[in-house]
Amino acid sequence: MSNPVTPPKFWAKLFKWLCNDSFYEELQGDLEERFYSNIQEKGLRKAKSQYKKEVIKMIRPSVLKSVKRSNFLRLSLFKIHWTLSVRSLRRNKVFSLVTTLGFAAAISISLFLINLIYSGYSLDQQHNNLDRIYRVATKASDKGETNIYASTPFELKAKVAEEVPGFELLTHVNRTLIISLQRNDSPIYLNGIYVDENFFKVFNFAIVSGSAPDIFKDRNSVIITQEASQKLFNGQNPIGKLTNEGQIIRAVIESPKNKTHLKFEVIGNIDGLALPSQNWEYRDRNYLYGRIATNIDLKTLDARLSSLSTSINEERPQGQARNDFFLQPITGIMFRDGVYNEIGSSVGQEGLILFSTLSILLVAMACFNYTNLSLARALQRTKEVGVRKVAGSTPLQIFSQFIIETFLFSGLGFLVGLGVYVYYSSQIADLIPFPFLEISDYQIILVFTGFAVVTGLTAGIFPAMFFSRISPLSLFNKQSSGGKLSLKGIRKLLVGGQITVSMFCIVLLSLIIDQNKSLRSAPAGVQTAQLLVINSTPETVKLLIAEFEKIAGISSSTVVSSLPVIDFPSNINVIKKGMSDTIKTRFINADENFDNVFRPKLRLGSFFTPQLAASDYRDIVVSTALLQKMGISESEALGTVLNGELISYKIIGILDQTISANPLIKEDESMMLISSNQQMDYGRLVLKLEGKDLDNTLNQIETAWLGIFPTGNFQAEFMDSKLESTFQDMFNAIKIITYIGGCIILISILGQLGMALFNAQSKVKEIGIRKVMGADIGRIIRLILKSTTNTIILAALLATPAAYFVFANFVAAEVRTPLHVTPWLLLKGAFGLALLVLIVVTSQTWRVATLNPAKSLRNE
C-alpha cells in the first residue's frame, strides 16, 4: 500500500501543537489508523472530514497541553541564563561591541526624540479640569490659501461671550507686553503677556510669593516669573519694585518653561493694553482660551462657533480673508496641525510624525542589525543549542536564554546611549526651542526604561524563536543549516535600505557642510575686518561721531540704515520711465563715509559726495544685477533716473560686486545704496578701526561713549564676530543633523558588517574548496565583497539624486548664494562611505578568507 495520502496537514499540525506531548503518540497513532481504515471503508473525503471532526473533539482539558509557567520564571534558571549570556558576550568581543554600539547610537537619539514628544505632551498638566480647557483658533482662507492661526481677533472674546453659550470661562491673552528693569545701569527687557481676571481661574500656576489677583486692581501691576526674579533681583524680594515703565511688581509666579505651552517672563493686566481698533483682520497677537461647560459636547460648541464665524464673515466686506473659528484641546497643543502665530513653541503634526518616525526607524534599524548579526552566527550557535536540547532544555528555556541575552545587549546599549544622552542633553536643550525635561524627571526615566525593554524584545524575539525551534536532529543532519535562514530576500532588502538611507544622509550632510563653507567664504562685496558696531540713539549720533573723530585709532565712521552682510534686507520698489512694472530691490541708506568704512569696489562712476544744496534727486550706487533686471546697459547707466514712490534716484556709480545682506535669506543680487544726503540720525553706527593697539582704542571709545551716556550700557561688537553668530544657528542645525546622520551611518555600517559576516560564514566550505583548487586571496575577498559592492552601487544610484533633490529644494533654495554642485561634491560623500564600508567589511571577513582549507574542510 504505497499510499501518498496523508491526513489533512493543517489539522495534523494543529493537533500536534495542541496535544499534550505524553499522549501525542498514542492519540495521533489512533487518529491516523482510523483515517486510513476510513479511506478504505468510506472514501478519502469522508475520512478527511472525520479526521477534522476528531481533532476538533480532541480540544478538551484532558488532551491539551498544560502550560508550565513555573519553569520559565524559576530564578535559578534565570541565573544560569544570565551567566551564559555574559559568557557569550565575553567570548565574542567584536560582535558584542558592534551590537552594543548599534543599540547605543539608536537609543541615544531616540531618547532625545522621545523626550521631545514626552515633554510636549506633559505640558499644561497642572491645570484643573484640563480636559475642558480649549483654545479658540482661526482657520483663515484668503485667495484659495488656507492657514491655521493660533491667534484670534481681539473682538472675538466679546462676541463669543455674547453669542456662544457653552463656555464656563473665557480668557484673553495678548503677547505684546514688554517691560524693562534697570540693573547695573542698563535696562533688561522682559517679554510677557497681558491677561484678564479669568486667566488664573482657567490656568493654575503656583504663586511663589505675593498675590496674583492683585494685578487686576489697577492697570499698572505686573507679575514676574521666578526665573526673571532670580535673573534681576538675585534672591532679593522683588515685590513692590518699580519697572522703568512705572509698573509695580505684585507677585512672583513659577516659570512657564516645561510647564505650559504659554511663554512669558511677565504677566500684566490686559486693561493696561492700548487696544487695537475694531479690526477683524488684526489677529496677530491675541489668543482666546476657554473652559467649556461640563454638560456640552465639543461638536455642538464647534458648530456654534462656526455659525458665529459665518455671520461675522458675512458682515465683513467681500474680498477679505474668511475666518473660521474652532476649538483646540490644550493637551498636546505643541503637536497640533500647522499653526501660525504660536504663543509658544510648536512643532506641529509634521514635527511629531518626523520625530516618531525617525526614532522608530533608527531603533528598527538597530534591532534588525542585532537580529541579522545573531542569525549570522547561527552556524556556531546551532551546535550549542543542539547540545543543550539533547541535554534536556525545553524550547521555552532556550527562548528565554536568548531573550535574556538580547536584553543584556540592549541594556548595555541603553546604558551607553543614556550616557551620551545625559552628557549632551543640557547642550541640546539649549540648541532647540522646545520644552525639554531633565533626566531627573522620574516619569521620563520610566518611559525610557519601557522603551529599552520594548527594544530588547523586538530585537530578540526572532533569533530567540529561531534558536528555540532548532531540532537537535538537524545537528546530525548532513545538510548545512545555513539554508534554513529564511527571509534572505527581505534581509538583503533591509540591509540595502539601510545603506541607502545612510548614503542619503552622508551626501546631504556633505552638501550642507560645503554650502556652509561656501556661504562663509562668499564674497560680501564689502570689507568687514576691524569694523566696530556701536549702539547709539537718534539724538546722540552726531555727538558721538564728533567725539569719535578725536580718537586716533578710528579712521572713519559711518551710519547705515542696515548692516551689510548681517541685517535682514529692506526692500524698495523702483521704476524707470517707459517701464510698465516696478522692480523690487534691496537697499541700504548710507552716508558719504560708507566707502571709507566698508570699501566697496566701484566699476564705474563715483561714490557719494556731500550735497550742499537740496537736490531733486537722491544719489544712488547700484549693483550690475539691478541694471540687468531693469534693462539698462552699463554704458548708459550713469545719470539715469529711477523713480521710487516719493523720491527719484539718480545713478552715480556702479558696484563691481553686489553687497550682500544676511546670507541665510534668499535674495537676488540686485541692490542699491541710497545716499542719505546728510549724516543720518538713525541706523547703525559703524567705526573703522586702524592701528595695532586695538585695546587702547576700544577703551577710548568706551570712555567717549560714557561721556555722552553717563548711565548707559556701552555695547560694541566687531562685524566679524556678529557675522559668526549669524552662522551659529546654521551651525547648531548642522551639529544636530551631523549627530543623527552619524548614528544612521554607524548603524548601517554595522548592518553591512553583519551581512558580510553572514555571507562569509555560509561560504566557508566554498572558499575552502576554491582555495584547494588554487584561487588566491584577492579573488576570494572579491567573492565575499560582491554582494556588498552591488548593494553600495545600487544605494548610491538611489540615494545621491534623492539627497541632491532635498538639498536643492530645502537648503540651497533658502540661502543667498546657493552652492554650485559639481559631480565631485555630490559623489565624494558616497565614495567616502563606500570606502569605509568596504574597509570595515574586508577587515572582518579577512579571517574567513585566510582560513586554512585544511581546517575548514576537515569534517567533510
Add this chain to the structure above:
Amino acid sequence: MKGTYLGEFQEIVLLTILVLAENAYGITIQDEIGKRTGREVSRGALHTALTRIDEKGYISSEYGGATAERGGRRKRYYQVTTLGKKALQEAKSVRDDLWSAVPKVAIQQIQG
C-alpha cells in the same frame, strides 16, 4: 465524578476493555463500544474517560508494537486492574440489589 465513583460511560469502557482482552487499544475500544451500544464515541471523549479511570487506578497500560498505518507510532494497550474489576463487581452488585428490590409488577410493566 471524584473519588471512586464509576460513571456509566466509564463502566462501559472498562467492560469493553475486558471484552477485548489482549487487543484493547484506542481504535478497538472505540469500535467495540460503537458495535455493542450503537453510540458513536469520539476518540477525544474516550481519551477523557480513559484518563479518569486511569487516575482512579482501574486500568493500566503499556505500549505495543508500531505499525505502518499508524505512521510508525506505537499502540497503547489497556488492561483492567484488580481494583478495576472490583469496582465493576461492586457496580454490578449495586444494580443487582436494586433490581431484586424492584416489585415484580413494576418489572412486568416495564417489559410490557
